[in-house]
Amino acid sequence: MRTLQHAISFKKYHGTGNDFLIIDAAEPVPDRGALAGKYCDRETGIDSPDGGRRGADGVLFLGLEDRFTPPRIVMTLVQPDGSVAAMCGNGARCTAAWGHDQIGADEFMIDTQAGTRHAQIEDETITIEMGEPAFDPSRVPLSTEYNGPLIEDDVEGLTVTAVNTGVPHAVAFVADVDDVDLTAVAPAVRHADVFPRGANVTLASPIDSDDPTAGFRQRTFERGVEGETRSCGTGAVAVVAAAKRTGRIETADPVTVTPPGGTLEIVVPDRGPATLAGPVAHEFDGELSVVVPGE
Incomplete structure (x- = not known):
């Protein structure tokens, strides 16, 4: 033919x-x-x-x-x-x-x-x-060795929280996202055995260390792109969901998340679906x- x-x-x-x-x-x-x-x-x-x-x-x-x-x-x-x-x-x-x-x-x-x-x-x-962020190990998903959520555990040298916001994310809170060589540390986490389907690797740091409600800066290494992107919407939602789960913030009001490409507004309510807003x-x-x- x-x-x-x-x-x-x-x-x-x-x-x-x-x-x-x-x-x-x-x-x-x-x-x-x-x-x-x-x-x-x-x-x-x-x-x-x-x-x-x-x-x-x-x-x-x-x-x-x-x-x-x-x-x-x-x-x-x-x-x-x-x-x-x-x-x-x-x-x-x-x-x-x-x-x-x-x-x-x-x-x-x-x-x-x-x-x-x-x-x-x-x-x-x-x-x-x-949709509603999911920490349940079967929904992230995590390997069968996890009977409960993966919350601030060490994975390949990075302290991460695992959450599915439509796709799986390993979220790590750091002092400054720009101080981390994301392309060097992310691949090992992205392919770690604990993530049988792989994971996006998202870094977050507070915009104002004295005011958690000021929001977060974000960088994400995306599964499938196999590199860092200028913005990741599921990653921004994952940052806020993980921040609430780990006690960094408590608000259900919009939270600003700033990836390299611009500014996003995220709402993660106590119950129900999260929202992502931006231009x-x-x-x-x-x-x-x-x-x-x-x-």
Whole structure:
């Protein structure tokens, strides 16, 4: 069977620096993992027309179903290593922004592999419902040696708390996130035996050591990207959830979390789903070339 080159359209969005190529799920892409690996590469991937960063943190394949009220979007995130992530907070916020640009709606239900999430758009802020953070070892998940939650335990030399906020995170509170060589310490934790499906590794430090309610700075090494990203929404929620679980904060009010790419507002109530809020930007549109079977 011969093959043909086929051009497909994409849009590029980012949420506080967490950037994604967005492709309509109806487009013919025989190998989504290969496409993500090729075009997300930071050295050789898709180039920005305005001199911005090359590549992306993942590809969002989106299917809009506007016959529902509110409209629904089926979201599939394929990461640069070809894996599929069950949930991505900033990806879901970019999904809502894309949906708004398509049909003008300000509210969406977004279907992810971690469940259906409600998204609301108000002015420049997009808020996504993130589900309830889970510390239970079967839901993180942790290896069977853990009969209870992993709370501030040593994992490969880093003191971490394990929580699932749509995907698993190992959260470590440190004095200053910039004093840690994240790319050096994270891989061992990300692949540690205690995390049978791997884990994202998130560092957090207080914005003001004298005022815990001032929020946290954040850096995250993402599973599937296999490197540090400028922002991670599930990681920001994990920071606040872990801070509450370890007694660093008690508030159910919005908490500021600041990754390198911007500022996010997180609410982790005592009961019920957490929320993630922040801005989203549409960067540019373009076309990609994919190989499809011919006749």
